[in-house]
Amino acid sequence: MKGIVSGMQHFSVGDGPGIRTTVFMQGCNLRCEWCHNPETISFKPVFLYYKNLCRNCGLCQKRCPQGAHLMMGRTHHFNRERCNLCGECIRYCPAGALKISGKETALSEVMEYILEDMEFYSSSNGGVTISGGEPLCQADFTAAIAKECKKHNIHVIVDTAGNVDFSSFEKVLSYTDCFFFDVKGTSERDYLSKTGGSLKLSLENMMRLISGGCNVVARIPVIPSYNDSENDCNIMAGLLNQVGVKQVHLLPFHRLGAGKYAALGKSYPYEQCVPPSKQQMQKLADIFAAHGFESRVDG
Amino acid sequence: MSNQLSCLKEEMKLIPEKSKDIREYLMYLGYVRHFDEPVTIARAYAIESLFENHKKYIYANDLVAGSIRGKWSCDLMITEADSQHAERVVRSYGFNTFLMNTDHFAPDYETLLTEGIEGILGKIRQSMEKYQNNEEKKTFLKATEISMRAFSTMIGQYGDAALKKCAEIHEQKPNLLKISEICAKIKYKKPDTFHEALQLVWLAHTAFLYEGRLAMALGRMDQYLYPFYKRDIQDGILTKEQALALVECTLYKIGESAYSGRDDVVNIAIGGVKPENGDAVNELSYLILEAVKNCKIPGPNLSARIHCETPDEFLDECLKVVGTGLGYPALMNDEVNIPALYRHGYTIEDCRNYSMVGCIENFITGKQPPWTDGRYNVPKYIELAMNNGRCMLTGVQLGPETGEPSTFTTMDDFLNALKIQMEFGAAEYMMFFRNENDRYNKIAYAQPFLSCFCRDCIERGLDINNGGSIYPSVHGAGCMGIGTFADSLAAVDDVVFNKKLISLQTLKEALLSDFKGYEELQSLLLNAPKYGNNNPAADKYAVLFVTLTNEIFSKYRTRDGGAIYTAIATNVQNIPAGKQVGATPDGRHACAPLSDAASPMHGMDKNGPTSVVNSVTKPDYTMVSCGTVLNQKYSPSMFTDPEKRAKLLAMIKTYFKKGGQEIQINAVSRDILYDAMGNPENYKDLVVRVSGFSAYYTSLDKAVQLDILERTEHE
Numbered sequence A: 001m002k003g004i005v006s007g008m009q010h011f012s013v014g015d016g017p018g019i020r021t022t023v024f025m026q027g028c029n030l031r032c033e034w035c036h037n038p039e040t041i042s043f044k045p046v047f048l049y050y051k052n053l054c055r056n057c058g059l060c061q062k063r064c065p066q067g068a069h070l071m072m073g074r075t076h077h078f079n080r081e082r083c084n085l086c087g088e089c090i091r092y093c094p095a096g097a098l099k100i101s102g103k104e105t106a107l108s109e110v111m112e113y114i115l116e117d118m119e120f121y122s123s124s125n126g127g128v129t130i131s132g133g134e135p136l137c138q139a140d141f142t143a144a145i146a147k148e149c150k151k152h153n154i155h156v157i158v159d160t161a162g163n164v165d166f167s168s169f170e171k172v173l174s175y176t177d178c179f180f181f182d183v184k185g186t187s188e189r190d191y192l193s194k195t196g197g198s199l200k201l202s203l204e205n206m207m208r209l210i211s212g213g214c215n216v217v218a219r220i221p222v223i224p225s226y227n228d229s230e231n232d233c234n235i236m237a238g239l240l241n242q243v244g245v246k247q248v249h250l251l252p253f254h255r256l257g258a259g260k261y262a263a264l265g266k267s268y269p270y271e272q273c274v275p276p277s278k279q280q281m282q283k284l285a286d287i288f289a290a291h292g293f294e295s296r297v298d299g
Numbered sequence B: 001m002s003n004q005l006s007c008l009k010e011e012m013k014l015i016p017e018k019s020k021d022i023r024e025y026l027m028y029l030g031y032v033r034h035f036d037e038p039v040t041i042a043r044a045y046a047i048e049s050l051f052e053n054h055k056k057y058i059y060a061n062d063l064v065a066g067s068i069r070g071k072w073s074c075d076l077m078i079t080e081a082d083s084q085h086a087e088r089v090v091r092s093y094g095f096n097t098f099l100m101n102t103d104h105f106a107p108d109y110e111t112l113l114t115e116g117i118e119g120i121l122g123k124i125r126q127s128m129e130k131y132q133n134n135e136e137k138k139t140f141l142k143a144t145e146i147s148m149r150a151f152s153t154m155i156g157q158y159g160d161a162a163l164k165k166c167a168e169i170h171e172q173k174p175n176l177l178k179i180s181e182i183c184a185k186i187k188y189k190k191p192d193t194f195h196e197a198l199q200l201v202w203l204a205h206t207a208f209l210y211e212g213r214l215a216m217a218l219g220r221m222d223q224y225l226y227p228f229y230k231r232d233i234q235d236g237i238l239t240k241e242q243a244l245a246l247v248e249c250t251l252y253k254i255g256e257s258a259y260s261g262r263d264d265v266v267n268i269a270i271g272g273v274k275p276e277n278g279d280a281v282n283e284l285s286y287l288i289l290e291a292v293k294n295c296k297i298p299g300p301n302l303s304a305r306i307h308c309e310t311p312d313e314f315l316d317e318c319l320k321v322v323g324t325g326l327g328y329p330a331l332m333n334d335e336v337n338i339p340a341l342y343r344h345g346y347t348i349e350d351c352r353n354y355s356m357v358g359c360i361e362n363f364i365t366g367k368q369p370p371w372t373d374g375r376y377n378v379p380k381y382i383e384l385a386m387n388n389g390r391c392m393l394t395g396v397q398l399g400p401e402t403g404e405p406s407t408f409t410t411m412d413d414f415l416n417a418l419k420i421q422m423e424f425g426a427a428e429y430m431m432f433f434r435n436e437n438d439r440y441n442k443i444a445y446a447q448p449f450l451s452c453f454c455r456d457c458i459e460r461g462l463d464i465n466n467g468g469s470i471y472p473s474v475h476g477a478g479c480m481g482i483g484t485f486a487d488s489l490a491a492v493d494d495v496v497f498n499k500k501l502i503s504l505q506t507l508k509e510a511l512l513s514d515f516k517g518y519e520e521l522q523s524l525l526l527n528a529p530k531y532g533n534n535n536p537a538a539d540k541y542a543v544l545f546v547t548l549t550n551e552i553f554s555k556y557r558t559r560d561g562g563a564i565y566t567a568i569a570t571n572v573q574n575i576p577a578g579k580q581v582g583a584t585p586d587g588r589h590a591c592a593p594l595s596d597a598a599s600p601m602h603g604m605d606k607n608g609p610t611s612v613v614n615s616v617t618k619p620d621y622t623m624v625s626c627g628t629v630l631n632q633k634y635s636p637s638m639f640t641d642p643e644k645r646a647k648l649l650a651m652i653k654t655y656f657k658k659g660g661q662e663i664q665i666n667a668v669s670r671d672i673l674y675d676a677m678g679n680p681e682n683y684k685d686l687v688v689r690v691s692g693f694s695a696y697y698t699s700l701d702k703a704v705q706l707d708i709l710e711r712t713e714h715e
């Protein structure tokens, strides 16, 4: 069995309890404006060229059969349209400036990577987080990974925005210890305009998970001047109360993904957006606590 | 931090006037009255003069006396001509040097504390009687007696100086009166209280510094001081706070070494197991940790010994101190170090009672001569194997002719040539060491004072370097560049023999031209498997490094039959050592730094710390008896956030469980992040860890990097 994976990372310390390995799945059905992993959006592989790391040595130009890399004088230009993602140039780049996100990956390869850190999961009560992208867009593959993990007694978190048909959840839920469920707006209209998805669908799915006895944590990205007011938090708290979720993690907006936009040749609409302060985040977390949630700032 | 420490810190800010080190002149004053005596005795009188004639400096706010300021200040009028004359005499008597076993030693403070100077002098007397028909031993014992008596006098003088200080500052300082009382007692009698015990140890350490010794360890302070601490607390004559202030004032004076222009490394071992087994962590272990944190100076090189039953609480306290940016305690794994020592024939109790000298060197506390080590530059032998024994930088034939690379048809052919080069290199290394180590007659170069702090010297009537110590001298061969070595062999294996992308001969040409005109090849080499990523193709050569160096050096012995340990720990030395090595098959340029200590090559470990641990723990470190160093960096939030710190703790425990020997952790400072912005090639491994996000710091935009910098300041 194969899936398309953007990348895998050992020693993830912000993706749930203990020391974890995070599997980032390639492809997402939402288009959140502030996305910090833009390379994982497309279901097809994408090429990243980090201009800030490039030493303009010209080796990639020599190797590329498509003529996608072009040295003009002493500076390197990348012609994205020509690239067919063969990967040849990457092997020759001395600076690590070239990457492909999205690789068809066998289940066995994912598992081999995950199992490398077995001892760390058990010593820290950690495990595996399947994230993305939207892991439930590859529900069969995600389920297969989770199932394998359970065979080894590994704690599994699926990190999802949940804008999928519930049947996708059904594939994974018996192998999932906990869902990290992203909640990305306070109204149907906002949600649609900022992410292209449906708040209603995600809340319904969340409710069904909870009533089915699944362990669910609501994860709220706090985006300045979108959902970061006290009022927004009060509304979200109301919605989540109805759904029946108990735990809320607030994730402050950050700009760390900016370099990846540049590497993809895209512009980043949140370039100028200032991340919320620690104090503000704590204040918002306190609002949720006042509503009776177990709340915390994560990230 | 105690109030006393803050006052002492203030007072010590006043840096002594830069004047000449008068130690040589003081030694001269000793020698000059004893030209007719045997050299051993003359030496003892030189020591006597050092101890008795140096000016006893007392800080008004100190609780524990003993300062090296007397090295520079003096009431004598010494002209330039005086010191030139003195120098002639002193140089003629000659000095011991590091390679002749003189410093890097963990003294037997336990005996000093239980028997006192009185007890040691008594033992010397007994031995003198026992050996009254042996002139050589009698002479040696007389020398030890002279030096011990001088030490006793010195203690008394410090007491007097404390009283005088009161008069000088026109103030009755209870702390100074206390010092004078204590010194008057312990100059002869054994100590009974914690304060007395600490004072005695510190003055012994100070005496060693006047002798000119470096890297003298304080050993297992939390063990030998504990009986005194416990008794005083039980008797209600000492509080925890008072004990903390005493330890702080003691350790802060290690910082005086900065006056001489370089920081000394004074190793202190805390925690671990007791000689009879069982966890040794006690209240003093925590107290020393706290004191070192409050002192916040580079000198006290704190080592925390960790074993499988060390309480998590203790390890967590260690991490909190590391997180303050101090970079220590270094964490040592008893489960590896004890077996690594045990295989050399020490008793199991002595192995369990090990401590460290210098940076990390494992040492049988107070039972073997001081340490020596050297640098065995392993990647150099890859260069020689690639070039038929000729140096690529100078063209000199440094090693045997092991054949042109074109004649090697398999990886094994290449490895055979490499092994021959390494064996030859080790023979040369040992020749240099032995010549240096044996340069002078051990009787003439006796060390009477130091011998009093090493078990059995007095009983046997023999100098520490002349068969007096229970165990023979050992030597550490610092094996450089495990990462460079593993990466180079993995690259040859992968690019030349496996994928057959180039011939070994072409690789040699590329190395000779430092990759000029071979940039593509260099990229291939840089992208070959690297040590530190849990990649068996590279890690197996790290295993080879450890087994091969151990095999090669276990053939050799020190002059008195001790072992040659290997070490994979040569901190900072990777830069000068790299300057001597031409381009290597891992893609490294000629003269660039080698990989550091046991760590993977800088920036080549791209899979995070757990993969580093998985790679680094593949070799069997019980073969590396001296010790290893693994350097790791983490962002400050890993230490400040208790939840994240727990993850770090789990990481370290797993590392130790898997057979890691040592780990030194640093909190990534703003300076490092700034440097990474300017020099991304050195920081490829620096990962930003944020929920649901992965990126290398260096791949981030300048603006974002600045964001992170800002955060670091506030965390």
Ligand code: SF4
Pocket: A047, A063, A064, A065, A066, A067, A068, A069, A082, A083, A084, A085, A086, A087, A088, A089, A090
């Ligand atoms: S991936 Fe292949 S086609 Fe694309 S730029 Fe690199 S070499 Fe050219």
Ligand code: SF4
Pocket: A053, A054, A055, A056, A057, A058, A059, A060, A061, A069, A076, A092, A093, A094, A095, A096, A097, A098
């Ligand atoms: S090979 Fe890498 S460093 Fe060289 S020009 Fe291409 S992208 Fe830049």
